[in-house]
Structure formats: C-alpha cells, structure tokens
Amino acid sequence: MITKSIQRDTHISKPALHNRLMNYLVYNLQYAESYSLKLIMNYRQGGEQIFNILRLQ
Numbered sequence: 001m002i003t004k005s006i007q008r009d010t011h012i013s014k015p016a017l018h019n020r021l022m023n024y025l026v027y028n029l030q031y032a033e034s035y036s037l038k039l040i041m042n043y044r045q046g047g048e049q050i051f052n053i054l055r056l057q
Contacts, residue, residue: 014044021050029053 007017018040025036043050 018044 006012007014010017012020021040021043022033022036025031025039026033031039039050039053
C-alpha cells in the first residue's frame with residue numbers, strides 16, 4: 001500500500017503523515033478543510049486521487 005511505503009521511506013507515523021498532508025492542502029493549496037479531509041481519507045483507503053492533484057502543483 002502506498003501509505004505504508006511513504007511512511008517507511010520518510011520514517012513518519014500515519015497520524016503525522018495525515019497532519020502534514022492536511023496542512024499542505026489547506027495552507028499551501030488553499031483547499032477547504034472538508035475537501036482536504038475527503039482527499040486524505042480516500043488516500044488512506046488506497047485511493048490515488050490526491051496524487052493527481054499534487055502532480056498538478
């Protein structure tokens with residue numbers, strides 16, 4: 001799963017990764033918190049929608 005590989009490669013916990021992604025989406029990309037949370041929850045369940053958004057940045 002992608003989440004575990006990112007955690008392993010960066011030596012970061014799942015909650016810390018969640019917080020970093022939320023902060024990036026909300027404060028850097030100016031996304032609404034509710035939309036950011038939806039993207040992150042989709043990612044945590046194996047979805048890749050968040051990567052499509054991050055590639056555009």
